[in-house]
Amino acid sequence: MRKRDASLRLWGGGTTIAALAAPAVTWAQSTAPKIDSGDTAWMLVSSLLVLMMTIPGLALFYAGMVRRKNILATLAQSFGATCVITVLWMIAGYSLAFTGSGPWIGGFTYVLLKPLGLTSISALAPTIPESVYMMFQMTFAIITPALIAGALADRMKFSAFLLFMAAWLLLVYCPIAHWVWGGGWLGAAGALDYAGGTVVHLNAGTAGLVAALMLGKRKGLGTESFAPHNLAYSVIGASLLWVGWFGFNAGSALTSGFNAGMAMVATQIATAGAALAWMAAEWAVAKKPSVLGMVSGAVAGLVAITPASGYVNASGALLIGLAAGAVCYLSAVHLKHRFGYDDALDCWGVHGVGGALGAILTGVFAMKEINPSAAPKGGWLEGNFHQLALQVLDVGVTFVYCAAVTAAILFVLKVTIGIRVSEDVEREGLDINLHGEVVHA
Amino acid sequence: MRKRDASLRLWGGGTTIAALAAPAVTWAQSTAPKIDSGDTAWMLVSSLLVLMMTIPGLALFYAGMVRRKNILATLAQSFGATCVITVLWMIAGYSLAFTGSGPWIGGFTYVLLKPLGLTSISALAPTIPESVYMMFQMTFAIITPALIAGALADRMKFSAFLLFMAAWLLLVYCPIAHWVWGGGWLGAAGALDYAGGTVVHLNAGTAGLVAALMLGKRKGLGTESFAPHNLAYSVIGASLLWVGWFGFNAGSALTSGFNAGMAMVATQIATAGAALAWMAAEWAVAKKPSVLGMVSGAVAGLVAITPASGYVNASGALLIGLAAGAVCYLSAVHLKHRFGYDDALDCWGVHGVGGALGAILTGVFAMKEINPSAAPKGGWLEGNFHQLALQVLDVGVTFVYCAAVTAAILFVLKVTIGIRVSEDVEREGLDINLHGEVVHA
Amino acid sequence: MRKRDASLRLWGGGTTIAALAAPAVTWAQSTAPKIDSGDTAWMLVSSLLVLMMTIPGLALFYAGMVRRKNILATLAQSFGATCVITVLWMIAGYSLAFTGSGPWIGGFTYVLLKPLGLTSISALAPTIPESVYMMFQMTFAIITPALIAGALADRMKFSAFLLFMAAWLLLVYCPIAHWVWGGGWLGAAGALDYAGGTVVHLNAGTAGLVAALMLGKRKGLGTESFAPHNLAYSVIGASLLWVGWFGFNAGSALTSGFNAGMAMVATQIATAGAALAWMAAEWAVAKKPSVLGMVSGAVAGLVAITPASGYVNASGALLIGLAAGAVCYLSAVHLKHRFGYDDALDCWGVHGVGGALGAILTGVFAMKEINPSAAPKGGWLEGNFHQLALQVLDVGVTFVYCAAVTAAILFVLKVTIGIRVSEDVEREGLDINLHGEVVHA
Amino acid sequence: MKLIIAIVKPFKLDEVREAISAAGVEGVTVTEVMGYGRQKGQTEIYRGAEYQVNFVPKVKIEAVVTDETAPRAVAAIQAAAVTGKIGDGKIFVLNVEDAIRIRTGETGVAAI
Amino acid sequence: MKLIIAIVKPFKLDEVREAISAAGVEGVTVTEVMGYGRQKGQTEIYRGAEYQVNFVPKVKIEAVVTDETAPRAVAAIQAAAVTGKIGDGKIFVLNVEDAIRIRTGETGVAAI
Amino acid sequence: MKLIIAIVKPFKLDEVREAISAAGVEGVTVTEVMGYGRQKGQTEIYRGAEYQVNFVPKVKIEAVVTDETAPRAVAAIQAAAVTGKIGDGKIFVLNVEDAIRIRTGETGVAAI
Numbered sequence A, B, C: 001m002r003k004r005d006a007s008l009r010l011w012g013g014g015t016t017i018a019a020l021a022a023p024a025v026t027w028a029q030s031t032a033p034k035i036d037s038g039d040t041a042w043m044l045v046s047s048l049l050v051l052m053m054t055i056p057g058l059a060l061f062y063a064g065m066v067r068r069k070n071i072l073a074t075l076a077q078s079f080g081a082t083c084v085i086t087v088l089w090m091i092a093g094y095s096l097a098f099t100g101s102g103p104w105i106g107g108f109t110y111v112l113l114k115p116l117g118l119t120s121i122s123a124l125a126p127t128i129p130e131s132v133y134m135m136f137q138m139t140f141a142i143i144t145p146a147l148i149a150g151a152l153a154d155r156m157k158f159s160a161f162l163l164f165m166a167a168w169l170l171l172v173y174c175p176i177a178h179w180v181w182g183g184g185w186l187g188a189a190g191a192l193d194y195a196g197g198t199v200v201h202l203n204a205g206t207a208g209l210v211a212a213l214m215l216g217k218r219k220g221l222g223t224e225s226f227a228p229h230n231l232a233y234s235v236i237g238a239s240l241l242w243v244g245w246f247g248f249n250a251g252s253a254l255t256s257g258f259n260a261g262m263a264m265v266a267t268q269i270a271t272a273g274a275a276l277a278w279m280a281a282e283w284a285v286a287k288k289p290s291v292l293g294m295v296s297g298a299v300a301g302l303v304a305i306t307p308a309s310g311y312v313n314a315s316g317a318l319l320i321g322l323a324a325g326a327v328c329y330l331s332a333v334h335l336k337h338r339f340g341y342d343d344a345l346d347c348w349g350v351h352g353v354g355g356a357l358g359a360i361l362t363g364v365f366a367m368k369e370i371n372p373s374a375a376p377k378g379g380w381l382e383g384n385f386h387q388l389a390l391q392v393l394d395v396g397v398t399f400v401y402c403a404a405v406t407a408a409i410l411f412v413l414k415v416t417i418g419i420r421v422s423e424d425v426e427r428e429g430l431d432i433n434l435h436g437e438v439v440h441a
Numbered sequence D, E, F: 001m002k003l004i005i006a007i008v009k010p011f012k013l014d015e016v017r018e019a020i021s022a023a024g025v026e027g028v029t030v031t032e033v034m035g036y037g038r039q040k041g042q043t044e045i046y047r048g049a050e051y052q053v054n055f056v057p058k059v060k061i062e063a064v065v066t067d068e069t070a071p072r073a074v075a076a077i078q079a080a081a082v083t084g085k086i087g088d089g090k091i092f093v094l095n096v097e098d099a100i101r102i103r104t105g106e107t108g109v110a111a112i
């Protein structure tokens, strides 16, 4: 999603509008700007793919892992977050994250998307309509908070959840997205995050860890069975996440060309590698390759390749994938139990750890040949140790800022409306108590 | 889907073929016409997205709401309708709706798609192959009748259902589509229906209301539990409807550019707004926000923004969405019980009411700035009261024509082969009796 | 997927790079090649569509047909195959199948995709990045072996399954793909296989038949109920196969234009026709149209139109579809029982028989008008009997080579690690025994 | 005390529950079961392979009642569940030696 | 009359049903249950958290038969259900005081 | 021998199983059931149509025990299952005439 990618367009169909002074301009129709219909087609598709990642992808991935009594409540979290964030993004989110030129936060001119006219174009994506760019970014803004739900499954109040989503979007996601992608200081400093290793995954994972700690453990953990009710849903969800992730990563090229192609390849290979690594580790340790392990490994690979996908070649992608599968297996299955926090569906274990790992490995495996304009000196392997340091900085800053603000938001909610359901509601299930419905009625 | 949109193409990649005399022309290869590869890519995708709306989208949305004994029969309705209509569209539907130039009905030259050659192009969509345009329109022709199944769930004979689909396509859908989009009188009069508020949704909703009245209520209604067996399916279905609907609305631009982008934005915002409005209304009235309510609200928003999506800006979309959520909540949950018809899965309550509402609000919120060529005077808010009157006319005409012809078709079926299953079959379930299968065998 | 299609590009957006000497070239950035952004957009989408066909499409289609105790194991087969093949394709598969110019097998220069740079382009697809072409072909290489799982459901060891997938990819799929599409002898001889009637479907079907014979029948067949646990999954799966198949067939145009459009139309019509034909046959014979029959018919139609989709017009497609529905109904429901092999989910009955039928009918219905460059003399109906003979040759060669090598692979696995689970494991279910999990825990 | 076990057609559940309540029974426990009797299920054909689906879905209603209530409860169930068609089901009566209400520890008829 | 309750391995259901039919039993009612006995289930690991899956799936077959048929029915079930491996299950016999056929109102042995 | 039937709240299952094991009961059979008693379920509204969800989910635990073990087992279940809130459930005790272990053919108390 680095704007510089756009300058790599090598084909003839479109004309690059270089260096627009203002971040967005609405053209009079007579002097209508030239956009590229192929780029636009791919970005329309990418936007809907990333939406599909959240609903039904993530919704099913998570819902398949919970017990029967909480399936609908888990689906409701992804669906509800999608709706709340869509409206907030229109009201203020896009304006704060992707307009204006301050280093810390965007501006207020795009509140309610007032200036978004038919022919507006953002300088951040000069070959497509701004409407499409705004929409593409919206889908990222939706899935990031929605991911947090994995950490707080089975025990959070729905009202508190929706308020949490809203506050977190504006106070955590928008600033960090602005820093890295919207023209802020981290992007300017040269940190590489192609599609959201820190902005999306480490960010959501960190928030999940904080939320898991502040909510406390689920009742019955360790003594009752928490076996997933229907892993078939998780397999559907993981598959749709995989398919949709090409919108995420290859879509972050913002154009339909060479960069998108390479990002797609890197994504596919890393994902498969990570799934195999997790499977192999589990097969060796627990003697059986679980289906949950295979799909979790795939998601770990998708997460870890996200920041790197526009900067590495096929071999780099494979190595990142293998590392992600093994490391996330350890963090989700072993570290969690050692430290005893209840990250229910492994939001931190997969997204936090995988996102940080991917961000750092981007600093190792980035290649000038793959992205001459955005990574002109490559990563550590090509001698550019500085890039690795920058990546570590990016990880550290994201973790600290996110953890602090997330804790503050949840603290306020806790002392006001409360964040956790009563013990009886938890025992009987969220579906019937919060939503008045059950599956398999 | 208004042809005039095409003239709004502002980018450089393709050349608009203006004003072809005949609706479609096959070019000799040497003088091959110029189509745009980006537009074609987007319309290929849009076509498959709209197909995905019906199978598996709509199929799951409806199947999740019925009792276990009727799940497969409900899926079979969407799937069977898709197959029957595909073949009929090839045989005569496309010809009747989108070729020829009469005000009331199209021609017969395209029967069996005889004239459709490799390089044919329709004047209604001059930058893409006619094969793609025909296919895109086919997917609309599929979903419209398939929507009616929501009203007649749990009690219609499968044979009668398939015949009803066939007759309704030719006698109701094709004429109305021709009037509005195929060169007929309503489009010429200036009625605005971007992607099918009246042609698709009010039309299907009206047919559903008539069908519900003619079939009568389901046995046991009011005394037995009709709680949905597996709302997880409905959430998957609604999510895929949402995702696919971008093919519906943004695809109706028929090009990959500014119009498609704005339609996508309007669709997303209205949908989220409607889901939140329904949720809020239900939370206030029934004290719990049901998952069924949230997804129903989303569908209501999608329906209502459909006619408006190419004509309104983000704020207009939000207002239409909020109105749709609240109004459809009332119609599906309260009016239905007051009047006592058994619109089982709220085909009329959501699609009929939402489609009419959206069509009328299009006359209020349409803006010249968003669609200078098709809505050059905007809507009521921009002082063009005439547009609102046109929209009301469109709603009225669609309702009356559809209701009359639907009733006639069902009457003939009723007195010949019968339309309702026996009481025993209904009690024991359609799955085992009509299809010889059950879920969770 | 025939390279000659590319020369049919009729629009202006891109420039055809004719006759590259080497199969792929990496351009220095300064003299960057011109690719087409619209073609690239469509091929990015086609690639992810074909991936979606396997996960979750095929995974669900198969998983819905098995008993509850084997659902997760069935999903694991599709998912695991996807991961293993992705990595192998990167390591050697693409190199063996689509690079080099020998008549029998490709070369080794692309091992580990070493030469694949940012701006590489393959001569086989000159208007898109080679990264995208490699990825598109990867998704075909994934689904073909994955299809075989239908024949060996409920009884194969997971370890043996994964090894089988790996060996079969390299020893069966890669050579045959090279013969027909990669520059090998069958394509050069003029055999027409647009998207894989023999390369994909007959190939997988034949392997399935061999595997079913070598594994033996499932325990309890004929005395216990093998009724599918949840056909709703099969309906979702078949629907996603249908939707994704446009990536398969229309994507095989490798460009976004007239050829893709015609292939889409042919695919849609044949599929619907086949579903109706199977439904009608079953309704007549067994008195009830089963949902399983409808979706099986649709898949049969998709299979049979695959080789023909770029060569036939709408009427040809309808006839192929009707034939496929009826013939595959006979083979899956009647022949199987007569001959007594246990092709559990009808991999041979649908894919083998349908693929062979489609390949042969391509030789009958191919039309010069629909594909002047690749089928300049049309098929038998246009007087070119030679084409029909070529098609029969293609079918025969594929069957013999595939059967022999598949048998050899399975024989080696059988005498080394064993291919079938123990009787107890089969009775108790693969899910709990092989993966340690169950659905509906 | 008596344990009344009634196996009835699923769609009769609500009617039976109401009838039995009216007859003074305070509690019941219901299980989804599969039945086999005169009503034999049907022959299914799955992909051409015929097999017999031997069982039809039923619900089993269990209620423990006092000896005096038992005849009234049985009659109420019978009246509510009957359709006159094959497969209507059965009622069985067994003797119960003791009953305990878990919440309070009460035993005997006080517990039911 | 006797109520025979047999808890057997699920895959034995069809064989048991046939055997019991052959022994002259006209009707049975079947329930999916979870069993715990000598066969102890297994330790499952879900995301690294070990827990004991204590129960193994079984089916419960209930048949009410005349006093004379009872021994024959019990023997038939036992013969059909045995595999010789742990977890084969149990058969229990209880006394039944009355039976009613809902469809006809018949009572006693005529009803079963 | 006695058949102990306990209907308890689902989340108490594991505690009850442990308690009953500790009391010397070797095997149990468990069924998911729906209960109706003082705890009445709730009124649901589906699309504006009110209906009463009459049943609450419970589990039924069945164990056949020797006459001597019976009182101890009943007490153990009661202690483990009680929460003091409405809906805690019931325990019923019936007489069992015979028991057979399918695997070995043993009968009587040796079988349980």
Ligand SMILES: Nc1ncnc2c1ncn2[C@@H]1O[C@H](COP(=O)(O)OP(=O)(O)O)[C@@H](O)[C@H]1O
Pocket (backbone or CB within 6 Å): D007, D034, D035, D036, D037, D038, D039, D040, D056, D058, D085, D086, D087, D088, D089, D090, E026, E027, E028, E029, E030, E062, E063, E064, E065, E101, E102, E103, E112
């Ligand atoms: N002897 C029996 N023991 C246990 N359950 C029985 C017995 N006979 C019948 N049932 C149950 O009652 C149901 C209805 O019995 P059936 O013989 O089909 O009909 P009817 O009672 O009308 O003759 C059966 O499906 C079965 O569940």
Ligand SMILES: Nc1ncnc2c1ncn2[C@@H]1O[C@H](COP(=O)(O)OP(=O)(O)O)[C@@H](O)[C@H]1O
Pocket (backbone or CB within 6 Å): E007, E034, E035, E036, E037, E038, E039, E040, E056, E058, E085, E086, E087, E088, E089, E090, F026, F027, F028, F029, F030, F062, F063, F064, F065, F101, F102, F103, F112
């Ligand atoms: N005392 C009992 N009361 C009720 N059910 C029992 C009892 N003992 C065993 N069962 C049931 O029988 C099944 C098989 O018993 P188990 O002890 O595992 O094997 P075996 O009978 O071969 O020794 C158990 O899973 C349980 O469902």
Ligand SMILES: Nc1ncnc2c1ncn2[C@@H]1O[C@H](COP(=O)(O)OP(=O)(O)O)[C@@H](O)[C@H]1O
Pocket (backbone or CB within 6 Å): D026, D027, D028, D029, D030, D062, D063, D064, D065, D101, D102, D103, D112, F007, F034, F035, F036, F037, F038, F039, F040, F056, F058, F085, F086, F087, F088, F089, F090
């Ligand atoms: N007489 C009865 N016969 C059979 N089951 C009963 C009976 N009474 C109660 N039950 C079962 O016990 C459960 C709990 O009973 P309930 O009356 O709700 O609570 P409590 O025992 O605390 O008063 C019920 O849901 C039902 O399953």
